[in-house]
Amino acid sequence: MATNVIMPALEMAQESGTLVSWLKQAGQAVAKGEPIMEIETDKVTIEIEAPASGILGGILVREGDVVPVGQTIAWILAPGESPPAAAALNQPTGRHNTPTPPPAAARPVSVEASPVARNIASEQGLDLALVKAAGKRIEKADVLAYIQEARRPDAVTADPASPIQLSPASPKARRLAAERGLELSSISGSGPLGAVLAADVPLQAGPTEPANLETPGTFWRVMAEHMSNSWSSVPHFYLMREVDASQLIEWRSHVRPAVEKLNGIKLTFTDLLVKTVGFALRSHPRLNAAWANGRIQLNQAINVGIATATDEGLIVPVIRDADRASLGEISAQRNTLTKLAQERKLRPADISGGTFTLTNLGMYRVDAFNAIVNTPQAAILAVGRIAERVVPVDGKAVVRPMLVLTLSCDHRVVDGARAAQFLDELANLIEDPWRLLI
Numbered sequence: 001m002a003t004n005v006i007m008p009a010l011e012m013a014q015e016s017g018t019l020v021s022w023l024k025q026a027g028q029a030v031a032k033g034e035p036i037m038e039i040e041t042d043k044v045t046i047e048i049e050a051p052a053s054g055i056l057g058g059i060l061v062r063e064g065d066v067v068p069v070g071q072t073i074a075w076i077l078a079p080g081e082s083p084p085a086a087a088a089l090n091q092p093t094g095r096h097n098t099p100t101p102p103p104a105a106a107r108p109v110s111v112e113a114s115p116v117a118r119n120i121a122s123e124q125g126l127d128l129a130l131v132k133a134a135g136k137r138i139e140k141a142d143v144l145a146y147i148q149e150a151r152r153p154d155a156v157t158a159d160p161a162s163p164i165q166l167s168p169a170s171p172k173a174r175r176l177a178a179e180r181g182l183e184l185s186s187i188s189g190s191g192p193l194g195a196v197l198a199a200d201v202p203l204q205a206g207p208t209e210p211a212n213l214e215t216p217g218t219f220w221r222v223m224a225e226h227m228s229n230s231w232s233s234v235p236h237f238y239l240m241r242e243v244d245a246s247q248l249i250e251w252r253s254h255v256r257p258a259v260e261k262l263n264g265i266k267l268t269f270t271d272l273l274v275k276t277v278g279f280a281l282r283s284h285p286r287l288n289a290a291w292a293n294g295r296i297q298l299n300q301a302i303n304v305g306i307a308t309a310t311d312e313g314l315i316v317p318v319i320r321d322a323d324r325a326s327l328g329e330i331s332a333q334r335n336t337l338t339k340l341a342q343e344r345k346l347r348p349a350d351i352s353g354g355t356f357t358l359t360n361l362g363m364y365r366v367d368a369f370n371a372i373v374n375t376p377q378a379a380i381l382a383v384g385r386i387a388e389r390v391v392p393v394d395g396k397a398v399v400r401p402m403l404v405l406t407l408s409c410d411h412r413v414v415d416g417a418r419a420a421q422f423l424d425e426l427a428n429l430i431e432d433p434w435r436l437l438i
Contacts, residue, residue, distance in 0.1 A: 003052040005074040007067040058083025112137035176201040223313040235411040245403040251433040278322030284422040290376040305354035318354040368404035378413035382406040
């Protein structure tokens with residue numbers, strides 16, 4: 001019996017996913033649990049495994065296509081089995097939504113065609129049923145011959161409503177042009193035989209569009225929306241504390257050789273701060289809480305997210321059990337997650353479950369800054385660089401390496417007094433981190 005392969009929901013708010021690549025081709029045997037495709041959401045890229053063993057067939061989408069969650073995109077078939085009617089496949093599937101086959105009269109005629117022929121026909125908006133095959137199935141040459149014949153000035157197509165009489169364009173390009181009020185005939189195409197592709201469609205009609213506009217990718221737009229919602233809905237307040245980093249530097253020098261010998265990964269100040277923050281959160285549960293539907297949710301686990309910049313936007317991979325993990329475990333997690341973030345290969349589990357966020361811009365020589373709370377979390381800690389400053393010690397002016405901490409809080413979850421107590425304990429731990437080794 002055929003098993004449908006659907007576009008999975010990898011995140012709570014996910015509405016669609018992009019098929020990055022097929023790892024198996026139509027007609028190939030696959031085993032249950034074997035990766036068959038790579039899917040990209042707004043935040044992560046992940047390999048999807050086969051839901052059953054059999055033959056991959058009935059592929060409905062191409063690499064680069066954006067597909068709604070729950071839509072069938074292929075089938076796992078038994079040897080010799082054919083996929084169900086294509087018209088029924090575009091219905092979203094789920095526990096409460098079973099696709100209903102269309103009436104027999106509405107079902108399209110099955111056309112034997114090579115993958116290349118289908119790709120060209122799709123880009124040209126051509127119905128393959130209009131093309132005559134020289135052999136047993138429609139090949140690339142058949143499609144190209146039909147297109148060339150249809151474009152002759154004196155050509156008469158078999159179907160007056162044939163899409164080939166329109167400007168050749170991919171389905172996505174047609175949709176974008178319609179949404180933006182543009183005529184396809186006015187757009188110069190870069191696809192095969194001059195077909196208009198999605199990238200060719202201007203953002204808006206007319207020559208009034210500024211030349212310096214940049215269209216952000218989906219990843220950046222999601223980040224921007226999340227930050228906008230947080231900034232507009234969360235009543236922020238900020239606490240700032242300057243701490244002496246002398247002992248933090250000494251602590252790193254003391255433990256660094258053993259940690260780096262253990263896993264070969266450079267121990268950073270961010271690793272030390274994750275450990276310190278995790279330890280301090282143990283006795284300050286409100287800072288490890290979240291605002292959820294008008295209630296305060298106290299989290300049992302202490303999972304510290306690290307704000308990580310990538311070329312496509314900001315993402316926050318999570319260090320699990322930061323209060324109990326060793327420095328070696330923290331550095332290894334941080335190193336792995338950072339690499340995956342840069343490669344856009346983070347899994348949903350890598351960015352979920354965070355209870356507190358740390359953002360460090362010290363490596364960019366930033367002294368101090370205010371961060372936006374990463375909702376629904378209660379707080380985020382912004383860390384600047386370690387810089388030498390003249391400070392009073394026992395009535396004398398001395399030079400010490402100083403570090404500025406800025407705590408941003410959601411006033412719905414935590415008040416100023418609780419936040420100040422947490423920041424005070426954190427500052428004391430940074431100035432005397434040896435307590436963490438006891």
